[in-house]
Amino acid sequence: MDDRKKAILAEIPRLRRYARGLARDQDRADDLVQDTLERALIKLDNWRTEESPRRWLFTIMYHLFIDQMRRTSHRAEQEMLPLDSSEAIGEPAVQLDSVAALDIMDALQAIAPERRAALLIVGVEGFSYAEAASILGIPAGTLMSRISRGREDLRARLDDADRRRNIRVVER
Amino acid sequence: MTPRNFTEQDLHLALDGEMSPEDRQALDLWLDNNPEMKARMGRFSEDRDRLRAANAHLVSEPIPERFQRILTQDPSAPRLRTSWRQLVAASLVFALGAIGGYGVASWRQSPLAPLKAFADSAIQAHDMYAAEKLHVVEVKADQRDHLIGWLSKRVGVPLVAPDLSTQGYELIGGRLLPDAGKAAAQFMYQNADGDRVSLYVTREQERAQTGFKSIVEGSTRAYYWMDDDYGCAVAGVAPQKTLLSIADSAYRQYLAAEIR
Numbered sequence: 001m002d003d004r005k006k007a008i009l010a011e012i013p014r015l016r017r018y019a020r021g022l023a024r025d026q027d028r029a030d031d032l033v034q035d036t037l038e039r040a041l042i043k044l045d046n047w048r049t050e051e052s053p054r055r056w057l058f059t060i061m062y063h064l065f066i067d068q069m070r071r072t073s074h075r076a077e078q079e080m081l082p083l084d085s086s087e088a089i090g091e092p093a094v095q096l097d098s099v100a101a102l103d104i105m106d107a108l109q110a111i112a113p114e115r116r117a118a119l120l121i122v123g124v125e126g127f128s129y130a131e132a133a134s135i136l137g138i139p140a141g142t143l144m145s146r147i148s149r150g151r152e153d154l155r156a157r158l159d160d161a162d163r164r165r166n167i168r169v170v171e172r
Numbered sequence: 173m174t175p176r177n178f179t180e181q182d183l184h185l186a187l188d189g190e191m192s193p194e195d196r197q198a199l200d201l202w203l204d205n206n207p208e209m210k211a212r213m214g215r216f217s218e219d220r221d222r223l224r225a226a227n228a229h230l231v232s233e234p235i236p237e238r239f240q241r242i243l244t245q246d247p248s249a250p251r252l253r254t255s256w257r258q259l260v261a262a263s264l265v266f267a268l269g270a271i272g273g274y275g276v277a278s279w280r281q282s283p284l285a286p287l288k289a290f291a292d293s294a295i296q297a298h299d300m301y302a303a304e305k306l307h308v309v310e311v312k313a314d315q316r317d318h319l320i321g322w323l324s325k326r327v328g329v330p331l332v333a334p335d336l337s338t339q340g341y342e343l344i345g346g347r348l349l350p351d352a353g354k355a356a357a358q359f360m361y362q363n364a365d366g367d368r369v370s371l372y373v374t375r376e377q378e379r380a381q382t383g384f385k386s387i388v389e390g391s392t393r394a395y396y397w398m399d400d401d402y403g404c405a406v407a408g409v410a411p412q413k414t415l416l417s418i419a420d421s422a423y424r425q426y427l428a429a430e431i432r
Binding site for chain 2: 001012016021030038041104108120122124144147
């Protein structure tokens with residue numbers, strides 16, 4: 001394996017984490033990783049080898065993901081998902097350790113894909129604002145607004161989930 | 173030092189390490205006098221930690237062989253898919269026919285056993301419902317999005333109801349059908365003369381690649397094909413050229429819908 005491929009291989013764990021945050025469902029997320037790798041191999045010459053392939057790979061994945069989301073929403077599958085997406089019929093079981101992890105993943109899936117991506121890239125993957133803006137192909141101001149709105153959305157969703165659980169407990 | 177004022181935006185800048193150490197220090201002092209903002213920042217930080225924790229295990233897991241293979245293998249090797257793509261790559265069957273069109277039969281002799289089985293079901297389903305006057309479809313095309321979403325979900329395939337307006341056919345609706353223990357979807361189309369076309373979809377386990385194949389049974393002609401692990405069949409009494417054009421159009425629209 002040449003050095004370029006080795007460098008790409010080393011990014012796979014992070015790509016998987018990023019994909020799982022974007023798409024949640026394990027199979028869909030891993031397909032996204034596969035698509036990204038395949039696309040990267042085709043476009044290997046676009047990567048300036050003096051830098052880490054990380055940003056380049058994250059850019060590819062983000063664009064594949066957004067393309068996918070657009071197609072999905074064309075098919076209106078989104079509105080078929082029940083509010084509590086963890087209870088969606090046919091959704092493969094996710095292996096998460098705790099209710100807290102389930103809640104946060106549900107909340108994350110409930111917010112707009114562009115905001116979700118911004119939160120993950122900056123908050124989880126640790127890219128700087130400048131890097132994140134370049135990955136997402138947006139100006140810094142737009143990035144900041146996606147982050148602040150994304151965090152607000154996430155907080156509101158988590159609060160909703162807490163409320164629902166409390167109601168269930170009371171009903172018992 | 174003049175006390176500065178901060179906004180919510182600054183909370184994010186601080187959280188994300190986009191603030192100079194001096195500003196950060198000033199912010200911390202300011203937060204001590206603004207408990208509400210301090211709580212808000214604490215909450216954002218806590219949510220971020222939860223987000224980080226949720227999928228942290230993926231970073232320490234060994235790299236699945238599936239991905240290693242992509243980098244080590246010949247790029248022209250057949251690709252392995254788990255879900256989505258594989259879901260798209262479910263078996264699609266196109267059955268096309270005028271009202272009361274008949275035509276099945278000699279599929280049984282085909283060497284394409286998996287294709288034959290679903291094509292058979294597709295044509296039977298078509299014959300059954302294309303002849304209906306009142307109950308052709310279960311969900312009408314005026315609820316197109318719901319129809320497609322619902323059938324996609326039940327069949328386990330992100331479906332497309334192809335646009336066949338070039339061939340003069342309009343979607344009139346669709347229905348869910350049982351097929352050998354699986355769910356199958358049927359989309360029904362109709363042209364200005366009332367001739368009907370149906371698209372039948374199930375998931376298939378087998379994989380194959382064929383070109384278009386054609387059979388004729390009575391007055392009904394069928395075009396069918398398999399690509400990756402899905403197959404399509406188009407059958408009808410419409411002119412051969414029209415049928416082929418519909419088959420080609422459906423084939424292209426399904427390919428286009430697959431994730432690149």
